[in-house]
Amino acid sequence: MLEAQRATSPMRRLATVQPTSVGAFTKLWDAKNWGSGWVGETAARPQTTSTQLAPIPFASGEIYAMPAATQRLLDDAAINIDVWLRNSVQAEFSRQEGIAFIAGDGTNKPAGFLSYVTGGANAGTHPGGVIETVEKALDPAASAATVDNLIDFAYGLDAPYRNNATWLMNSLTAAMLAKLKDADGNLIWRESLIVGQPATLLGRPVEIDEAMPAPGLGAMPIAFGDWKAGYLINDRIGTRVLRDPYSNKPFVMFYVTKRVGGGVLDPNAIKVLKQP
Template sequence: MDIQIETPLNTDTLNDSFDIVARQDKADEAIKVLRSDVDEVKARIDKIGKAAVRPAIGSAAGQEPSAEVKGFVDGYLRRGRETEVKSMSGSSPADGGYAVPREIDAMIASELKEISPIRQIAQVVQVGSAGYRKLVTTGGTASGWVGETAPRPETDAPNFAEIAPPTGELYANPAASQSMLDDAAFDLEGWLASEVAMEFARAEGAAFVNGSGVDQPRGFLASPTSMAGDAVRPFGSVQYIGSGDADGFDANPEGRLIDLVHTMKAGHRQGASWVMNSATLSHVRKLKTTDGAFLWQPGLVEGQPDRLLGYPVIEAEDMPDVAGGTFPIAFGNFKAGYIIAERSATQILRDPFTNKPFVHFYATKRVGGQVLDSSAIKLLKIEA
């Protein structure tokens, strides 16, 4: 005879088990919801990041491009329809092309300022015509002291000199295939602004430093030079000091650089900076004082320029290397010392015929430049 003993059912244990399962289900559901929220946030961040990469063409970020920009980009640049831009710009191909809308021109100007080192620190003026002229005083206005009732004798009139920066037409000729233009997702305006700005910046950088002044700006290194001080030096000539060695720096490079700084008036030293190429900067970064400290100081905050003797260092690759007879280092307040005069509007002419199947975009702009105040720029020359 089998004897069966029934074990009493423990309801408390079952309830506990059900509670654990329920809590686990709730936790899994919460994790799923959390993951979904995280994925949504990541997708939004990616979308914002992609939008930030493309420059905003509208009048404000997030707005649609203006009708002028749409007509210029979709009508003229993509399809070559000139009727849409003739009424807006009032220009024609015979004038050298069509003036780009101000939004695209602002994109080009913004990238130019970021890429071109001298443009970042020089004085830039916009002109409506091809030329620019400015009168500057060379001796200042005379003055004197008199008593309260004493007569006022006539003072000498100031002397003036005319500044007329040599100008030239800067051009770039980027090309795109027809399939690129037919692709609606292709950011034509952003690509064109970047290509034009990159080529303009390369040509500008060379001209603002070494330009001859013939159909191009006159660079500050192409100006007359003299060892004479500001009081006796001819107007327009730039002062320099020697490095003390025919092939490089002498045994006291710190002293030479300090002398170069203090050849400049105190007022111009506020806002002054060093200009040199990367090869010269590599040499200067190794220079030490007599007690072993480096002259060069890295920027303490990200985005801030490195410093030499307390002044920021700007790298301009068109500056010469350290060699006998060259001027590898410039120190100056370029806002006061060098002027860039440019006609604000960039002209673009669409050319689908010269190099089929590519479409060229011939962009031009008139730019000039020269030394404005020679007392605001000083040079170091490699010589004994």
Template sequence: MTEVADGLEASFEAQDGTGAAIARPMLAGSRAPGAAAFESFVRSGVGGLEVKAFTGASDAAGGVAVPDEIDTMIDATLKSISPIRSIANVVQVGSSGYRKLVTSGGTPSGWASETGSRDETATPAFHEIAPPSGELYANPAASQAMLDDAAFDVEQWLAGEIAAEFAKAEGAAFVNGDGTDKPKGFLQATVSLAGDATRSFGQLQYLPSGAAGAFGDDAEETLIDLVQTLRPPYRQGAVWVMNSATLARIRKFRTSAGEFLWQPSLAAGQPATLLGYPVVEAEDMPDIAANSLSIAFGNFKAGYLIAERSATQILRDPYSNKPFVHFYATKRVGGMVSNSEAIKLMRFSAS
């Protein structure tokens, strides 16, 4: 037995003496601490994750905070799937409530001589914006056998599942949400034919297409009129928003000179344009029908506000539906029109 041990020791000494690197399998613990801990939690329910105790409703209830690397993947995927999020003003909040003040009317001024008296000028009107919000959740599941498979990319799967669920719900709510336990979509705002000077704050101006459920005699002029209803300060950064069916009809329109109104992108990564402005396809916009608000044009960075909690919370539930493991993810999101002068709509009606 002593001879065997001496032989092994001599073999190790000979290997070390060559100076060659000894190939050893990498252990899970040698990776980045956050990634290893999260994968251990997802696969087996144990790990060194910090448990938080905060929700908007109760201090005693809480979940497990998603590591930064996972939260980053979810946000990046949401921007590519939910188009309104990518063009709106998104703010991160630390609580369930959010308030924003918006002024209207400007600050009037006046002229006077060098020694003339100065009368008091009017003060801008203040309006409080409080986006309605709700708890956005996803509850994907996987079998324990799939989680045990070492070749399965658990983190990528979890990020993709949550992102797909969140993007689907967000896209519909930002466009047409009723504001009850969810964001209020911009198409749910009160609409009016009145211009910016006379319209009440919070109402969106619409322009009739000239015919019920269709474009009028001159679609090009109607689209140009819609662009011009948006005042110049808002046109910088303005975009068109419509679904694919509406865009398909507009892409066939030609000018009197025979040129297409729609211009394809000339460079990779650049959007196609309509009358010089980018087009965003949002499938939650309604199809063209009688009295439908199927086209929006405006500066959504100035006109629509999204307020969200910065952290996504996940609860791992391996007990409710054995042998499946559920990952219950929640995120609080709110939204509403913040500046009704920055978004214009086209209603497919005669007036």
């Protein structure tokens, strides 16, 4: 059996994955607005302000498929059709959830991190605010200027997050950035010399996700952030298969479901580059 290959999303490797035993998972957001003040040895010490805690719910969506095969095909095939169907559907689920982790609106599916930017479906739903978009031009013809824009964009992420940050983009964007040179004519893209290790851009690893938008006018083709701190995937129930040979004879129906959710943990941990 020869199968077409599909790119898989790296989000499960990058983000925090939280298995749960209930329909929704909740984290608490600490605004870190503690009050304090300097005092003299015998000065009065009035009460200071306390931080505010706000819940961040992560509900699980559900994805399904229901392919069919005739009983004769299942009986006579030289390969195990049951296993092939299940594996194929699981691969399709992985593709669909990868798309949702990027741009899902949160309705019956994960809320993608791009939906938390200003104007997105989930903008304003996080107590920590929106994910900041930074307008920077990406013009390969103006290599040095574009390199400066990327440096400014990367250092716009706060240091605690920048130390663990990873670039996220699709192949078209990566091809554009791989050609960029600084003012001295040096490529800023570094291909890894170790098999299986990602390339680096400005010293930080690059992950390719084909669900990211392509470069273009007004597009958001690049994200940079600490994904463990910034995004959470809520796994409620893994892939479940119900084999039904009765409802649609002579076909055997394979009812496959999976419950998974996702959303932004900390909007300060992620920055998105928007082309003007």
